[in-house]
Every structure is written in structure tokens, then in C-alpha cells.
Amino acid sequence: MKILGISLGHDSNFSLIDNGEIISVYEAERYYRQKRYKLQALNPGEEKISGYQIVKYSDLVETLTYLKNNWGSDFDFIAVQNQGREDEFQRLRLILNKVGIKFKNIENFAHHLSHASLAYFTSPFDKSIIFSYDGAGNDGQTLLFTATGNEINYFKNFHIRFGQAYNNLGYIMGLKPDVAGSTAGKLMGLTSYGEVREDWKEHCRNYIRNYKKITSIFKNNKKIDYGKNHKINSIGLNNIREFNSYLYPNFLFSNFFAKLGLIKQHLKLNDLKNKDFQDLCKTFQIVWSEEVIKILKTSKSLSENLCIVGGCALNGITNYIIEKEKIFKKVHYVPNPSDCGLSIGAALLANYKYNKIKFVGKKSFFNPYLGDYAYDLKKINIFKKNYYSLDLDGNIIFQKIAKIIFHNNIIGVIRGRYEIGPRALGNRSILSNPLNKNMKQILNDKVKHREWFRPFAPVCAFEDSKKFFTNQNEILYMSVICDTKKEYQAIMPAITHIDGSARLQTVTKETNIFLWKLIKEFENLSNVPVLLNTSFNPGGEPIVNFCEVGLKMLETTNLDYVLIENTIFTDFKNKDKLNQIIL
Numbered sequence: 001m002k003i004l005g006i007s008l009g010h011d012s013n014f015s016l017i018d019n020g021e022i023i024s025v026y027e028a029e030r031y032y033r034q035k036r037y038k039l040q041a042l043n044p045g046e047e048k049i050s051g052y053q054i055v056k057y058s059d060l061v062e063t064l065t066y067l068k069n070n071w072g073s074d075f076d077f078i079a080v081q082n083q084g085r086e087d088e089f090q091r092l093r094l095i096l097n098k099v100g101i102k103f104k105n106i107e108n109f110a111h112h113l114s115h116a117s118l119a120y121f122t123s124p125f126d127k128s129i130i131f132s133y134d135g136a137g138n139d140g141q142t143l144l145f146t147a148t149g150n151e152i153n154y155f156k157n158f159h160i161r162f163g164q165a166y167n168n169l170g171y172i173m174g175l176k177p178d179v180a181g182s183t184a185g186k187l188m189g190l191t192s193y194g195e196v197r198e199d200w201k202e203h204c205r206n207y208i209r210n211y212k213k214i215t216s217i218f219k220n221n222k223k224i225d226y227g228k229n230h231k232i233n234s235i236g237l238n239n240i241r242e243f244n245s246y247l248y249p250n251f252l253f254s255n256f257f258a259k260l261g262l263i264k265q266h267l268k269l270n271d272l273k274n275k276d277f278q279d280l281c282k283t284f285q286i287v288w289s290e291e292v293i294k295i296l297k298t299s300k301s302l303s304e305n306l307c308i309v310g311g312c313a314l315n316g317i318t319n320y321i322i323e324k325e326k327i328f329k330k331v332h333y334v335p336n337p338s339d340c341g342l343s344i345g346a347a348l349l350a351n352y353k354y355n356k357i358k359f360v361g362k363k364s365f366f367n368p369y370l371g372d373y374a375y376d377l378k379k380i381n382i383f384k385k386n387y388y389s390l391d392l393d394g395n396i397i398f399q400k401i402a403k404i405i406f407h408n409n410i411i412g413v414i415r416g417r418y419e420i421g422p423r424a425l426g427n428r429s430i431l432s433n434p435l436n437k438n439m440k441q442i443l444n445d446k447v448k449h450r451e452w453f454r455p456f457a458p459v460c461a462f463e464d465s466k467k468f469f470t471n472q473n474e475i476l477y478m479s480v481i482c483d484t485k486k487e488y489q490a491i492m493p494a495i496t497h498i499d500g501s502a503r504l505q506t507v508t509k510e511t512n513i514f515l516w517k518l519i520k521e522f523e524n525l526s527n528v529p530v531l532l533n534t535s536f537n538p539g540g541e542p543i544v545n546f547c548e549v550g551l552k553m554l555e556t557t558n559l560d561y562v563l564i565e566n567t568i569f570t571d572f573k574n575k576d577k578l579n580q581i582i583l
């Protein structure tokens with residue numbers, strides 16, 4: 001049964017499933033080079049403004065044509081997730097016809113049910129609880145499902161807006177949101193700087209339990225920064241005495257009404273280095289995790305397994321607490337728990353609903369390297385003329401790249417198919433030396449230019465990881481933030497966050513042979529089987545999938561090298577430096 005999965009809205013994505021196997025995934029942001037790119041089924045020729053982005057009818061036609069050329073034009077089933085928008089679903093059918101994609105059946109699946117399906121049908125379990133939580137879905141925000149064999153059932157819908165509350169606190173802190181308006185990833189990095197304030201916990205709890213999004217009364221159809229229309233709601237947090245002087249009225253010229261209590265006030269804490277503000281973030285994160293744990297405990301009698309999914313499942317701090325609490329025997333994560341995984345979820349739902357193959361749990365790990373090869377890989381011989389390059393083969397490649405990294409150079413890697421989901425897992429990564437105490441600064445100065453409070457991540461061979469880190473299991477997709485063991489924190493300063501934590505990825509020969517071999521060669525030079533791994537992207541853009549864009553960073557940033565498959569590239573002015581290392 002050949003199924004095309006389609007997820008429209010922000011983080012648009014498409015997937016090809018054949019007899020239950022995920023064959024390929026297309027994430028629109030990688031092609032259109034704007035984070036969390038949105039495709040929608042509009043009317044012919046229509047364009048509309050949505051924050052930073054212009055959403056175009058033609059983009060969806062172009063994408064479906066590309067997929068038809070790569071994945072074929074005949075499908076048994078088309079499984080759609082679009083937050084339940086029926087009118088858009090009907091327009092999509094017309095566009096599929098126009099493009100020439102034929103199908104026997106088509107169905108529209110609910111948002112969290114699709115999240116849940118992705119998590120469960122890629123898990124090793126044949127019975128599990130599924131916890132799905134995010135910003136918003138047409139079937140809720142925070143849900144528990146039960147799953148047995150091919151069946152997934154709604155179990156409980158909780159009216160807590162975990163995703164929105166997290167995101168809104170980022171706005172209170174003055175963080176710049178990403179293109180889809182989310183501040184959550186950045187805020188998670190900031191929480192590590194604070195201390196828990198016991199007397200603030202109840203206020204944070206009130207905030208999390210009672211948060212509701214305030215919709216702006218001003219409609220703005222201009223192309224503006226995402227999040228500009230966001231209205232802060234600091235319900236609960238307003239009662240923290242220490243922040244009294246940071247309360248502002250919601251509307252201009254409304255101080256008078258605010259003082260009379262007629263207009264609700266909101267917090268603005270625009271100083272990321274203020275210790276009290278950092279403490280609020282930390283206290284909030286801990287209470288947020290406690291509230292999640294409370295929900296999970298209500299279902300622990302139903303299964304010893306947990307699948308966790310939805311955008312909030314990217315919170316590795318909470319995931320680590322879930323593991324340490326040992327509520328469940330085993331927890332299954334996915335590389336793409338946010339909306340970028342929904343097309344696979346919808347397609348797997350269709351597969352196990354209509355294709356009578358019995359689901360007994362996946363025996364193999366969920367391979368994240370399911371994206372496209374670099375779109376312009378065929379032009380590699382042209383690139384070789386524009387940059388200085390050397391072809392490296394066999395084991396030489398691992399020795400030489402390890403040496404480059406050991407000597408504190410920064411290298412971007414484009415090899416094989418890209419890893420799906422928001423995190424770079426080695427095939428579209430920038431790698432550097434975790435042992436250099438200045439490497440975080442060097443990386444930011446030369447290439448990444450990220451906010452000072454955001455950490456860089458380690459990648460370690462799994463068999464060695466427990467010596468250096470406090471992880472209990474394999475961490476395949478950086479889903480769990482553990483700690484660097486105390487005795488190694490000073491040895492690996494570039495990948496250890498301010499509170500000793502680390503966003504570890506572990507690899508084995510089976511999960512990523514290139515990265516594993518490279519780490520082993522780096523260990524031969526340094527005695528430490530760990531590399532610093534961060535996403536390969538120009539500032540503000542999605543992870544690269546055009547060689548040309550990655551190579552351009554040799555000119556626009558101080559990136560030292562780019563490895564494309566087995567060829568290393570550098571600027572002509574670095575020729576002697578590269579020759580010295582390689583030849």
C-alpha cells in the first residue's frame with residue numbers, strides 16, 4: 001500500500017510510505033530556505049501574507065510536482081493533516097488533480113492523532129500510552145492516547161496549554177521568536193542560568209494551569225515580524241511580589257484604567273542577564289515538568305511504555321526528568337515530534353487502519369536520515385572549480401577530518417540524506433572541538449552568531465557515553481538533556497552548559513557510521529570520544545540542503561571547511577593550510 005502523507009500549515013512536510021515503511025520525507029523549509037515554511041492549499045494564483053512569509057498557491061503546486069517526479073504519480077492513499085480545515089482539504093483535492101497525482105482514497109486526519117501515530121507506529125511497542133502536547137491542534141493541546149496493536153484511541157484531553165505557556169514566557173523575557181512565532185527553544189537554554197525559587201512555584205503553577213492566549217484585536221495584514229501581534233498574558237506570574245515594578249498595561253495610554261484594575265496588566269522582563277528573571281525561567285521549567293509528570297502518573301497503570309510527541313516533546317529537560325522518575329519502563333522518542341513529523345503520522349494512521357498488516361512494534365530503530373540528498377549535489381564538479389577542494393577516500397577521510405577538528409577548525413558537513421526534524425544529527429552538521437574552552441565563543445564569532453545563553457551540543461559514541469555523561473540510555477535524536485559528569489565538565493567546556501547539562505546525541509556504528517568512525521579517530525588524537533555538533537545553517541535559515549548555500553558560508557562567515565560527501569572544500573586562500581593537514 002503506497003501512501004502519500006501531506007501536512008499543511010507551518011512546518012509543511014510530505015512523506016512516502018510503502019507497506020508501512022517510511023521511504024522518504026520532504027520538509028518544505030529545506031527547499032524554500034525559510035524556517036518552518038508554510039504551504040497551504042489556496043485558490044489558483046492566490047498569495048497571502050502570514051508574518052514573515054508570503055504563502056503562495058504556486059509553492060504547493062511546485063512541491064507536489066517535485067514529489068510526483070520523485071515518488072511517482074499513483075498512490076493507494078493520500079493521508080492529510082491540516083488542522084481539520086475542510087475547505088482547504090477540498091482545494092487540496094483540486095490541486096492534486098491539476099498536478100496529475102492519482103489516488104484511490106484520501107482522508108483528513110486530526111492533528112494530535114497524527115502526532116500520536118508517528119510516535120507509536122515507529123516505537124518498539126505493541127502496547128503503549130502516548131502523550132502528545134504542543135501549541136495547538138484541532139483536537140486539543142494536551143492529550144493522552146492508549147494504543148494496542150493497530151489501534152490508537154483518545155484517552156484523555158487536558159485543558160492545559162503547555163506549549164503556549166512556554167512560548168508566552170519567552171515573550172515575557174523579550175526573546176526573539178523564530179519564524180513561526182516560537183520562543184520555546186531559546187527559552188529552554190536560558191532556564192539553565194536560574195535557580196529554583198520555592199516561593200514562586202505556586203505562581204508558576206497558576207500561570208501554567210490558567211494560561212490562555214489573548215488574541216490581538218488589531219488585525220495586521222502587512223508582512224511583519226512574527227510574534228509582533230503576540231499579546232502577553234502573565235496571569236499568575238503577576239502575583240510575584242518581586243516583579244511588581246515590571247508590570248505594564250496591555251494598551252498604550254491605559255495606565256489610568258490599569259490602576260483602576262479595569263485593564264489586565266502584563267509582565268515585561270527584558271533583561272536576560274537579570275538573576276531574578278533567570279530564576280523565574282528556571283522555576284517555571286521545573287514546575288512545567290512537574291505538571292507533565294502529574295499527568296503522566298495518571299496513566300501509568302495502563303502501560304509500562306510511553307511514547308512522547310508534539311512540539312513540547314522537544315523539551316529535553318522535561319524528558320530527562322521523566323526518565324529519572326522511572327514512571328515508565330521504556331520511553332520512545334522521535335526525531336521530529338513537532339509539526340514537521342505530521343505527514344508521516346497521518347500516513348502511518350492510514351496504513352494501519354486500512355492495510356491489514358498487524359503492528360507488533362518496530363524491531364529496527366527509527367532512522368532519521370530520510371530526507372533528500374543535497375538538491376544540487378550534481379553540480380559538485382562546478383563547485384570544485386569555485387573553491388579549493390580535495391577528494392578524500394577510505395579511512396583517510398576519518399583521520400584527516402578528525403585532525404582538522406582537533407586543530408580547532410570548524411567544518412560543515414553535507415553527506416548522504418538529511419536528518420528529518422529540527423536537530424542536526426551529523427549529516428548536515430557543523431563539527432568542532434569540544435575540548436577547547438574558547439570554542440563556544442569562536443564558533444559564535446566566526447560562524448553561528450547565536451545568543452550568548454544558548455549551548456552547543458556534544459555527540460558521543462554510545463558505548464563510551466556513560467563514562468562522560470549521565471545518560472541512562474541511547475539518545476538518538478538529542479531528545480534528552482542529561483549532564484556532563486562533574487569530572488569531565490572542565491575537560492569539555494564547549495559542550496557543557498552553565499548548569500553542567502549537555503544536549504547529548506549518542507551514535508553507534510548502526511545509527512551513523514560516518515560520525516561514529518570520526519569520533520573514534522578524534523579519540524585517538526584527544527582521548528575523548530566526543531565532538532561538538534551544531535546545525536549547519538546560515539544565521540536564521542533552516543539547516544542547509546543546498547551545497548551552494550553551505551559553500552557560500554566559506555565566504556560569508558569564517559567557516560574553515562565544508563565536507564560534501566568525500567570532498568573537502570575551502571577558500572583558495574586556505575589552500576596551504578588544508579594541504580598541510582591533509583597531504
Ligand SMILES: [Fe+2]
Binds near residue numbers: 135
Ligand atoms: Fe502539533
